[in-house]
Amino acid sequence: MAFSKISNVAIRGIAACVPAHTEENIDSLPVFKEGEAARVVAQTGIERKHTIESGSGVTISDLCAKAFDVLIEKLEWDRESIDLLVLVSSSADYITPPTSNVLHGRLGLSEDCLCYDIRQGCPGWVVGMSNVSSMVSSGNFKRAILLCGDASTLMSSPLDKEMRPLFSDAGTATALEFDTSANDMEFQHGCRGKAFEAIITPAGGLRNPVTEDSLQFKSYGENLVRRDIDCKMDGMGVFSFGLSVAPKSLQSLLDEFHIAREDVDYFLFHQANQYMNTKIMKKLKLDPDKVPFSLKDFGNTSCASIPLTLVYKCREAYETREVNSVACAFGVGLAWGSFHFKTNKIVCPELILY
Amino acid sequence: METKEFIEQLAEAIDVEDVESLTLETKFRELEEWSSLAGLSVIAFFDEEFDKTVNGAELRACNTIQDLYDLATK
Numbered sequence: 001m002a003f004s005k006i007s008n009v010a011i012r013g014i015a016a017c018v019p020a021h022t023e024e025n026i027d028s029l030p031v032f033k034e035g036e037a038a039r040v041v042a043q044t045g046i047e048r049k050h051t052i053e054s055g056s057g058v059t060i061s062d063l064c065a066k067a068f069d070v071l072i073e074k075l076e077w078d079r080e081s082i083d084l085l086v087l088v089s090s091s092a093d094y095i096t097p098p099t100s101n102v103l104h105g106r107l108g109l110s111e112d113c114l115c116y117d118i119r120q121g122c123p124g125w126v127v128g129m130s131n132v133s134s135m136v137s138s139g140n141f142k143r144a145i146l147l148c149g150d151a152s153t154l155m156s157s158p159l160d161k162e163m164r165p166l167f168s169d170a171g172t173a174t175a176l177e178f179d180t181s182a183n184d185m186e187f188q189h190g191c192r193g194k195a196f197e198a199i200i201t202p203a204g205g206l207r208n209p210v211t212e213d214s215l216q217f218k219s220y221g222e223n224l225v226r227r228d229i230d231c232k233m234d235g236m237g238v239f240s241f242g243l244s245v246a247p248k249s250l251q252s253l254l255d256e257f258h259i260a261r262e263d264v265d266y267f268l269f270h271q272a273n274q275y276m277n278t279k280i281m282k283k284l285k286l287d288p289d290k291v292p293f294s295l296k297d298f299g300n301t302s303c304a305s306i307p308l309t310l311v312y313k314c315r316e317a318y319e320t321r322e323v324n325s326v327a328c329a330f331g332v333g334l335a336w337g338s339f340h341f342k343t344n345k346i347v348c349p350e351l352i353l354y
Numbered sequence: 355m356e357t358k359e360f361i362e363q364l365a366e367a368i369d370v371e372d373v374e375s376l377t378l379e380t381k382f383r384e385l386e387e388w389s390s391l392a393g394l395s396v397i398a399f400f401d402e403e404f405d406k407t408v409n410g411a412e413l414r415a416c417n418t419i420q421d422l423y424d425l426a427t428k
Contacts, residue, residue, distance in 0.1 A: 039389075039391065040391070043391050043394075195409070198409070234409060234410040234411070235390070235394075235410065236390075236393050236394065236397055236408075236409070236410035236413050237408075237409035237410040237411070239394050239397050239398075240397045240400070240401065240407045240408050240409060241407065241409075243397065243398060243401045243407075244401060244407040275391075275394060275398075276394075279398050279401075283402075
């Protein structure tokens with residue numbers, strides 16, 4: 001098991017930004033047969049999603065930049081004081097250069113700053129927190145911002161019933177600071193690379209470059225219409241995977257670091273769908289009051305889903321008191337991770353609309 | 355798990371009320387109650403009762419309840 005404990009890093013604040021534009025699942029999306037929408041809404045728990053308007057030109061860097069601006073203003077951090085900027089995303093602005101570098105210029109950060117992208121999907125926030133906190137832990141970097149989000153609707157087909165009702169777009173910012181008095185952070189990570197095709201965008205990378213053919217919409221069954229440049233998902237395989245690994249990952253973290261579940265205030269799960277998340281919660285026998293859901297209004301926002309849920313459902317608690325949290329994420333890779341962290345009155349602005 | 359109990363639990367998972375109508379030879383995809391969402395229920399049933407992780411391709415290869423039983427117990 002890949003466990004890690006990281007000291008000397010405090011979370012100072014978390015902000016989340018979503019597009020103001022929404023899409024209601026109950027309205028007859030072009031991917032539903034008659035009567036199907038209500039059934040899908042009931043089982044997934046997803047009523048609406050905040051989505052980037054097609055053709056608006058908005059990207060994940062716009063959402064993350066907005067979250068960044070609001071967060072550091074509330075923190076009263078000088079931009080010059082930030083020496084590490086990391087973006088976790090699968091939705092790059094350009095093939096080259098890294099989107100974090102583009103954002104570095106746009107956000108007006110100091111040239112004395114390390115910037116890099118981490119390409120991850122659903123497990124991204126846990127992977128990003130593990131990575132950035134490791135960098136800060138040594139004291140070489142004092143202030144870091146982890147941007148984390150995906151524009152999934154721009155990378156999947158609007159005519160694919162396995163994608164459109166589920167995914168939406170969000171960008172988040174998490175502020176971390178070197179602090180020798182901070183509580184330890186604890187992580188568990190795992191990867192099942194043999195199953196990489198379970199969630200995949202087949203064309204557009206170098207293995208299968210874009211061709212005229214990969215830009216054509218093709219039908220793979222009723223309401224399963226997509227291009228090879230669109231992301232696709234083996235829904236049943238991913239469901240089975242999540243149900244199996246998420247509870248094991250979370251439980252192993254609790255066991256390894258002797259975390260008593262009654263001491264945990266919130267268990268924050270990646271928001272996949274209601275049916276799956278409820279099954280995972282029940283397998284772990286968690287108190288439902290400690291397991292916030294944001295699926296109803298946002299669906300699955302990939303790597304943004306945990307910080308988004310924290311901001312949307314629990315921001316008052318995080319702003320006003322000490323909170324003991326465990327996060328658990330799973331998906332693209334296939335990969336997973338769990339993360340235990342304690343915060344004390346962090347900055348947590350209201351959800352930002354773009 | 356005996357096949358009779360398997361059929362009963364499967365029926366409950368996918369909301370088939372008339373359990374008596376199901377046999378190992380039943381082609382479950384032809385059931386009125388069958389849908390891709392019922393597929394998720396089958397996967398959850400496999401996970402809970404057999405600690406078995408299956409992928410979409412394995413489930414798609416099944417046509418009869420016997421196939422499902424074999425997949426769950428092999």
